[in-house]
Amino acid sequence: MSKLSKKIALVGPFGVGKSSLFRRFIDDAFSEDYKSTLGVQIQKKVIQMDNGTALSMILWDTEGHEEISESRSSYLLGSHAFIYVFDLTRIDTYKNINDQIVFLKSNYPNVLLKIIGNKVDTVVLKRVKKSLKEHNVNYDCLTSAKTGENVAELFVDIAVDLTN
Amino acid sequence: MSNSNKERFNNKVQLITTNHNGIVSYTDLNLFNNVSQGDIIYDLHPFFEIIKSLLQTYTPTNNEFSFPCVHLTMGSSSKERICDVNITIELAEIHVIIFDYTETYQELNRISQERNESIIKNQELVFSNKLLLEKESFKNDFIANINHEVSTPITSIKGFLDLLRKTDLSYEQDELVQIILRESEHLERIFGDMLDLSKIETGSFKLLDEPFDLKDLIQSIVESYKHIAEENALEFKVDIDTKLNPKMIGDKTRIYQIVNNLLNNAFKYTEKGFVKFKVSKKGGKYKKQIVEFEIEDSGIGIGEENQVTMFEAFVQHNDKGEGSGLGLHVVKSLVHLMKGTIDVESELGKGTKFTLDIRLRHDIEDNDKKESPKLKLKLPKSGRYRVLLVENKRSTQYLITRLLLNQGCFFVDVVSSAEEAIKAIENRVYDLLILDIKLTGMSGFDLALKIRKEYADEFIKDIPILGISAIKTLNIENMCAVNGIDSFLAKPFSEELLVGKITKLFKRKGKNIS
Ligand SMILES: Nc1nc2c(ncn2[C@@H]2O[C@H](COP(=O)(O)OP(=O)(O)OP(=O)(O)O)[C@@H](O)[C@H]2O)c(=O)[nH]1
Ligand SMILES: [Mg+2]
Numbered sequence: 001m002s003k004l005s006k007k008i009a010l011v012g013p014f015g016v017g018k019s020s021l022f023r024r025f026i027d028d029a030f031s032e033d034y035k036s037t038l039g040v041q042i043q044k045k046v047i048q049m050d051n052g053t054a055l056s057m058i059l060w061d062t063e064g065h066e067e068i069s070e071s072r073s074s075y076l077l078g079s080h081a082f083i084y085v086f087d088l089t090r091i092d093t094y095k096n097i098n099d100q101i102v103f104l105k106s107n108y109p110n111v112l113l114k115i116i117g118n119k120v121d122t123v124v125l126k127r128v129k130k131s132l133k134e135h136n137v138n139y140d141c142l143t144s145a146k147t148g149e150n151v152a153e154l155f156v157d158i159a160v161d162l163t164n
Numbered sequence: 165m166s167n168s169n170k171e172r173f174n175n176k177v178q179l180i181t182t183n184h185n186g187i188v189s190y191t192d193l194n195l196f197n198n199v200s201q202g203d204i205i206y207d208l209h210p211f212f213e214i215i216k217s218l219l220q221t222y223t224p225t226n227n228e229f230s231f232p233c234v235h236l237t238m239g240s241s242s243k244e245r246i247c248d249v250n251i252t253i254e255l256a257e258i259h260v261i262i263f264d265y266t267e268t269y270q271e272l273n274r275i276s277q278e279r280n281e282s283i284i285k286n287q288e289l290v291f292s293n294k295l296l297l298e299k300e301s302f303k304n305d306f307i308a309n310i311n312h313e314v315s316t317p318i319t320s321i322k323g324f325l326d327l328l329r330k331t332d333l334s335y336e337q338d339e340l341v342q343i344i345l346r347e348s349e350h351l352e353r354i355f356g357d358m359l360d361l362s363k364i365e366t367g368s369f370k371l372l373d374e375p376f377d378l379k380d381l382i383q384s385i386v387e388s389y390k391h392i393a394e395e396n397a398l399e400f401k402v403d404i405d406t407k408l409n410p411k412m413i414g415d416k417t418r419i420y421q422i423v424n425n426l427l428n429n430a431f432k433y434t435e436k437g438f439v440k441f442k443v444s445k446k447g448g449k450y451k452k453q454i455v456e457f458e459i460e461d462s463g464i465g466i467g468e469e470n471q472v473t474m475f476e477a478f479v480q481h482n483d484k485g486e487g488s489g490l491g492l493h494v495v496k497s498l499v500h501l502m503k504g505t506i507d508v509e510s511e512l513g514k515g516t517k518f519t520l521d522i523r524l525r526h527d528i529e530d531n532d533k534k535e536s537p538k539l540k541l542k543l544p545k546s547g548r549y550r551v552l553l554v555e556n557k558r559s560t561q562y563l564i565t566r567l568l569l570n571q572g573c574f575f576v577d578v579v580s581s582a583e584e585a586i587k588a589i590e591n592r593v594y595d596l597l598i599l600d601i602k603l604t605g606m607s608g609f610d611l612a613l614k615i616r617k618e619y620a621d622e623f624i625k626d627i628p629i630l631g632i633s634a635i636k637t638l639n640i641e642n643m644c645a646v647n648g649i650d651s652f653l654a655k656p657f658s659e660e661l662l663v664g665k666i667t668k669l670f671k672r673k674g675k676n677i678s
Contacts, residue, residue, distance in 0.1 A: 039233025078217030
């Protein structure tokens with residue numbers, strides 16, 4: 001029996017909530033404190049798929065960079081999916097997001113990419129959506145590591161995409 | 165390498181060798197001592213799963229991979245180390261070399277944490293400011309408008325009621341009219357409180373800083389409550405400290421509002437007995453004086469559990485059901501704005517005592533000021549400042565021109581539209597532009613923006629601009645700032661205010677002031 005394992009890297013600017021999403025997913029916990037990640041933390045979570053297979057999700061929670069090109073390429077190496085996280089409360093984390101996406105898509109053309117707006121608990125949705133539109137941001141989902149909103153869904157989605 | 169160096173080095177590096185299935189064939193125990201031969205490296209830490217994909221992609225010439233700054237723990241007991249990991253894949257073996265740089269990295273982490281935090285704070289501020297401003301300006305405009313809309317009809321209701329009372333009314337009718345009158349005043353107060361609160365909350369509330377006579381103020385308060393005490397058969401004990409310095413600087417109206425609010429409550433909630441009003445000098449150094457007001461009554465009192473929350477908005481602690489529940493909240497906010505304190509002692513059924521300390525400044529220059537309310541501007545070489553007044557209302561044109569000419573140091577040119585103003589400033593150098601914001605045609609804001617953006621000549625683009633308007637929206641000053649207007653003065657204004665604003669503006673813009 002070969003265990004299926006997939007590497008998923010959380011990337012994006014610092015302070016957007018990558019570690020918080022990681023923690024919410026792995027331990028179902030959250031902290032208001034900001035402890036900026038240095039380098040990379042790796043954890044594994046095995047999830048049971050509907051079709052009976054068990055998937056080991058190897059999550060790489062990387063340190064934040066304003067530009068994805070500044071990230072250490074060894075952290076991105078061998079990924080099956082990227083979760084690009086931006087912060088809905090800080091325009092600076094998404095105003096140039098399309099450049100980041102282009103970088104990822106051209107350097108890692110076969111890797112699944114999910115664009116996530118996090119901290120949805122803190123914003124007025126209508127207003128933020130307008131701002132996202134103004135900056136041409138196409139996102140896959142809006143999450144809150146704090147409330148857990150859409151977090152499990154996001155990872156399950158990825159798991160499904162990766163096993164199909 | 166010397167032995168001790170070697171030891172030090174060994175303490176920081178661990179070598180693990182596995183075969184291509186990940187089974188450990190060799191390891192030292194320098195860092196993680198729970199690794200043993202036969203272990204599967206993938207089970208030691210999920211990081212090592214990366215080896216699986218490296219195995220698929222490596223080539224004999226591209227077989228070394230390095231992963232800096234990886235957080236590793238192995239086994240539940242081992243502590244976390246921050247390591248650089250080098251992985252080399254050979255034909256039969258995989259060498260994993262782990263370098264422990266925990267201390268160095270932790271130091272780095274501290275630095276990057278600080279940097280990130282400060283950047284994030286900034287970005288959040290920008291964002292939340294924008295959001296708040298939008299929300300607030302909507303709310304404030306709304307409240308200001310409502311207030312305006314409501315105060316006009318209330319004023320006329322009160323006026324007509326007064327007229328009505330002068331007609332021939334039966335006793336009962338007169339009673340009814342008086343009730344309506346009282347209720348209208350009540351309504352008026354609620355709207356006043358609302359407006360004050362919204363200003364306080366947005367920080368746009370400005371306390372005046374003006375000389376006033378404290379004794380006069382106290383006296384007028386006492387007078388107005390004497391009657392009420394008589395009407396209600398209550399004893400009104402008044403105790404005013406003779407050591408109080410009467411010449412103060414502060415916001416008279418707001419002090420009145422605070423004290424009035426507390427006295428009003430005292431009389432309202434006292435059926436029999438007394439209301440006491442005591443004012444004393446409590447100390448203060450040099451220019452400062454702390455004035456203490458005590459308002460005490462023998463009324464219904466406030467239960468202990470309510471004393472904590474009574475200063476919050478929309479809280480009422482009586483069954484009289486009057487008031488918006490904003491009054492005490494406004495009082496407290498005003499007191500805080502004046503850097504004062506307010507305390508309450510109360511016992512249910514026995515009475516209530518409010519103690520209020522307010523810091524005021526002595527008006528030391530009192531005498532000088534009265535003698536020379538004139539502007540202290542040093543004259544430019546030309547002898548006078550040249551002012552362009554852009555105002556479409558005749559009466560205001562006249563008023564401002566008169567006020568300025570009174571000072572003896574201004575030339576005033578008057579135009580009544582932005583279009584004419586443009587012609588004027590292109591032809592002549594002005595020291596100041598006084599600009600009505602509400603012009604017909606091009607607005608004052610547009611004119612100011614045009615001046616700031618479209619002209620290269622310094623004498624035009626940097627000209628000091630004073631905006632004037634009767635518009636009372638709360639964020640008008642922000643709007644001015646955004647549109648390049650340096651300073652704002654609300655109509656109607658006094659000579660002193662106008663001249664004061666101009667003096668301040670000139671000072672800020674680096675014009676000569678004596
Ligand atoms: N309200 C709210 N706060 C969040 C959410 N997610 C994260 N935060 C807060 O945002 C801050 C940064 O979160 P992290 O998860 O450390 O951010 P990061 O992307 O890992 O940051 P780096 O490691 O520096 O790149 C922390 O103070 C979190 O508590 C969220 O969904 N809602
Ligand atoms: Mg992090």
